[in-house]
Amino acid sequence: MSMEPDSEPGSPELAARELDRLKELLIGPEKAEISELRQVVEGQEIEPRAVGAVLPDAILLRQGEDDRLADALAPTIEAAIQTSVQRDPSTLANAIFPLMGPAIRKSISQSLAAMVEGLNRTVEYSFTPRGLSWRLEALRTGRSFGEIVLLKSLVFRVEEVFLIHREGAILLEHVVAPTVVSRDPEMIASMLGVLHDYIHESFTVGEEQALEHVEFGDLVLEVVRGPKAILVATVRGTAPRSLRERMLETLEEIHAEKSRDLANFEGDTMPFVTTRPLLFDCLEEERRETKPNPMGKLILASACVVAMVLLVIYAFNVVNRRDRWRKAIAALESEPGLVLTTAREEDGGYVFAGLRDPLARDPLDLLQAEAGIDPANVSGEWEPYHALTPEMVLSRIQGLVPAPSTAEVSWADGRLTLSGRARHAWIVALRTVALAVSGELELDESALVDIDLEQAQAAAARLETQALRFPPGEGRLAADDPRLRPLLDAFRDLERAARQAEARVRVDLVAVQTEDGTASVPGLFLPRAEFLRSLLDQVSSGWARLVVSEESRVGDEVALRVRLDPAE
Amino acid sequence: MIRKKVCMLGAFAVGKTSLVARFVDRMYSDRYETTVGVRIRKKSLEVAGRELSMVLWDIHGEDDFQSIKSSYLRGAGGVLLVADGTRAGTLDTALGLRQFAQDLIGEIPFLLLLNKTDLVAQWELDKGSLAKLEEAGWRVRRTSAKEGEGVEEAFVELAALMVEP
Numbered sequence: 001m002s003m004e005p006d007s008e009p010g011s012p013e014l015a016a017r018e019l020d021r022l023k024e025l026l027i028g029p030e031k032a033e034i035s036e037l038r039q040v041v042e043g044q045e046i047e048p049r050a051v052g053a054v055l056p057d058a059i060l061l062r063q064g065e066d067d068r069l070a071d072a073l074a075p076t077i078e079a080a081i082q083t084s085v086q087r088d089p090s091t092l093a094n095a096i097f098p099l100m101g102p103a104i105r106k107s108i109s110q111s112l113a114a115m116v117e118g119l120n121r122t123v124e125y126s127f128t129p130r131g132l133s134w135r136l137e138a139l140r141t142g143r144s145f146g147e148i149v150l151l152k153s154l155v156f157r158v159e160e161v162f163l164i165h166r167e168g169a170i171l172l173e174h175v176v177a178p179t180v181v182s183r184d185p186e187m188i189a190s191m192l193g194v195l196h197d198y199i200h201e202s203f204t205v206g207e208e209q210a211l212e213h214v215e216f217g218d219l220v221l222e223v224v225r226g227p228k229a230i231l232v233a234t235v236r237g238t239a240p241r242s243l244r245e246r247m248l249e250t251l252e253e254i255h256a257e258k259s260r261d262l263a264n265f266e267g268d269t270m271p272f273v274t275t276r277p278l279l280f281d282c283l284e285e286e287r288r289e290t291k292p293n294p295m296g297k298l299i300l301a302s303a304c305v306v307a308m309v310l311l312v313i314y315a316f317n318v319v320n321r322r323d324r325w326r327k328a329i330a331a332l333e334s335e336p337g338l339v340l341t342t343a344r345e346e347d348g349g350y351v352f353a354g355l356r357d358p359l360a361r362d363p364l365d366l367l368q369a370e371a372g373i374d375p376a377n378v379s380g381e382w383e384p385y386h387a388l389t390p391e392m393v394l395s396r397i398q399g400l401v402p403a404p405s406t407a408e409v410s411w412a413d414g415r416l417t418l419s420g421r422a423r424h425a426w427i428v429a430l431r432t433v434a435l436a437v438s439g440e441l442e443l444d445e446s447a448l449v450d451i452d453l454e455q456a457q458a459a460a461a462r463l464e465t466q467a468l469r470f471p472p473g474e475g476r477l478a479a480d481d482p483r484l485r486p487l488l489d490a491f492r493d494l495e496r497a498a499r500q501a502e503a504r505v506r507v508d509l510v511a512v513q514t515e516d517g518t519a520s521v522p523g524l525f526l527p528r529a530e531f532l533r534s535l536l537d538q539v540s541s542g543w544a545r546l547v548v549s550e551e552s553r554v555g556d557e558v559a560l561r562v563r564l565d566p567a568e
Numbered sequence: 569m570i571r572k573k574v575c576m577l578g579a580f581a582v583g584k585t586s587l588v589a590r591f592v593d594r595m596y597s598d599r600y601e602t603t604v605g606v607r608i609r610k611k612s613l614e615v616a617g618r619e620l621s622m623v624l625w626d627i628h629g630e631d632d633f634q635s636i637k638s639s640y641l642r643g644a645g646g647v648l649l650v651a652d653g654t655r656a657g658t659l660d661t662a663l664g665l666r667q668f669a670q671d672l673i674g675e676i677p678f679l680l681l682l683n684k685t686d687l688v689a690q691w692e693l694d695k696g697s698l699a700k701l702e703e704a705g706w707r708v709r710r711t712s713a714k715e716g717e718g719v720e721e722a723f724v725e726l727a728a729l730m731v732e733p
């Protein structure tokens with residue numbers, strides 16, 4: 001191997017040249033064959049079947065790598081679509097109809113929403129022709145503008161939905177809103193078909209501008225079209241834009257689901273029964289609310305708050321008032337000596353009237369104490385009367401005949417019970433009053449001691465112990481006989497107490513056998529009794545009856561026997 | 569439920585409207601009202617155990633059938649061709665309309681009704697041409713909307729043809 005003079009050993013040029021030489025030596029004979037083969041291949045027509053076999057895989061592979069394939073194919077496909085549309089637009093339209101709608105709607109829904117919003121505002125705030133006409137109507141009818149707006153724009157209802165085959169305008173399915181009376185839907189379907197075609201043919205409008213919206217007074221027909229069927233809704237009121245969208249969706253769904261039944265339709269409507277749920281979904285009914293202005297919202301909100309506060313206060317007052325009212329009535333009704341005949345609320349105050357026992361509690365005091373009602377708010381007359389309730393009777397009796405501290409008057413077991421000790425006069429007064437006050441009354445005096453009667457009895461007992469022994473044979477006693485004085489005192493006490501107790505008193509002068517058994521001289525008893533009687537007469541007030549018993553004529557003693565008969 | 573659109577075809581005043589009225593309302597009126605545009609009536613009947621609703625499109629009769637809109641015929645399940653027995657010309661119109669319909673919507677069941685049989689004394693139809701039509705497979709029926717003769721039968725026959733061709 002020789003070295004090239006102008007080349008440094010190990011330089012790139014040198015290496016390349018050496019490699020070529022090496023190739024020449026190694027594969028020299030085959031190289032010619034390879035270039036021959038290449039010529040064959042390049043001149044060859046590619047077999048289409050061979051390409052067809054590998055094309056799907058090739059496309060898949062290529063797509064995985066980059067976008068160049070799509071870029072390359074796009075113009076061709078666009079051209080193909082154009083040709084197809086030019087030849088027959090419906091072919092493509094039919095194919096993509098179920099997909100087209102949602103895509104388009106999505107893109108327009110936002111701008112549409114904004115527009116609707118703006119429209120609402122306009123109607124709300126400015127003098128649009130519509131707003132003006134509503135205002136005029138409000139003036140004319142005397143209704144508020146708000147009411148008119150409510151009537152005109154807030155309510156709509158889809159009354160009927162028709163699914164109609166476009167061939168022959170034959171009704172496929174039909175649903176009606178609950179309370180709506182449907183009139184011959186088949187006929188209406190056909191009429192719509194006629195109307196549709198009429199407009200279509202008369203005005204030579206394109207498919208897209210075809211009949212969409214027909215108004216008959218306040219009834220509106222919304223029509224959406226698909227390749228095979230149309231969907232019609234009869235709407236009362238103002239239908240929202242969303243209804244058409246809903247209808248389009250429904251129609252697309254029906255086309256997607258029933259494409260075969262629609263294409264092969266020959267009058268049998270059975271397969272379309274299953275579309276009813278979809279159609280029912282179109283039976284919308286809505287109260288649309290117009291956007292209130294923000295200030296209005298604020299005012300409304302604060303009005304609501306104020307109203308609520310007022311309501312709470314009011315409710316509180318009502319509850320409170322109710323409560324006071326209940327308490328007042330209860331207090332008045334349960335109070336002895338008060339008979340409530342009138343109770344009502346008047347001009348923010350109260351009127352209570354009825355009968356009032358003079359002894360009963362003052363109703364005004366009662367109302368204030370029991371129900372917290374200001375006497376200034378109360379009016380009404382109370383007629384005086386006497387209550388016959390036990391409590392009132394008792395207190396009335398006690399008022400008239402105050403009991404002494406030693407005695408007590410009480411009410412028990414339906415009886416007026418007197419107990420303790422009392423003067424006879426008081427007892428009599430009490431009986432009288434009690435009878436007078438109550439009309440009829442049972443008195444229990446078993447535990448009551450009549451002090452006067454008691455004293456009379458005591459005096460009587462004292463008197464009876466004072467037997468006088470006359471000296472034998474004597475008919476008189478000395479005027480200064482010391483035994484006479486206590487006797488006369490006892491007699492005087494007896495008479496006085498008995499008179500107080502209204503007890504009748506009879507004092508018998510009798511002869512008593514002396515203890516030593518000395519018999520009296522016959523005939524001395526009478527003079528002795530008369531002597532004693534004359535003494536008693538001298539001190540007597542005349543209350544007691546003095547009786548000389550003729551038959552007792554033994555013994556030298558004269559005794560006094562007292563009989564007290566308490567008053568009835 | 570089967571729904572079929574049926575088109576009444578024929579020259580003016582042959583009795584299309586009268587036939588429909590006779591069939592649907594069982595009524596007849598001598599008053600002649602020009603049908604303007606199209607009048608749609610409906611009649612339900614049972615055919616071979618199935619409920620059929622016939623939607624009858626009564627197209628206003630015109631000699632110039634060119635003016636009939638294709639949409640009137642589109643989707644039709646059957647046709648009643650009507651001719652007036654007292655006016656020979658109406659048969660020609662009927663034949664022309666038949667051709668027109670076939671070109672537009674293809675073969676569909678149809679009957680040829682020769683109406684006004686009650687006026688048979690005044691008939692001027694050529695028996696020979698009728699025989700030829702029948703030989704060619706046409707169903708030719710005689711009706712009188714006025715007296716009701718053959719009307720119901722004709723509609724029912726068409727109904728049967730539409731449901732079970």
Ligand SMILES: Nc1nc2c(ncn2[C@@H]2O[C@H](COP(=O)(O)OP(=O)(O)O)[C@@H](O)[C@H]2O)c(=O)[nH]1
Nearest residue numbers: 580581582583584585586598600684712713714
């Ligand atoms: N005598 C008779 N008159 C008929 C008959 N059918 C229809 N007409 C009359 O013929 C005229 C036209 O009928 P009409 O049904 O309106 O014909 P259309 O134009 O085909 O609809 C009317 O005066 C009908 O009373 C029929 O069967 N007999």
Ligand SMILES: [Mg+2]
Nearest residue numbers: 584585602603
């Ligand atoms: Mg007519």
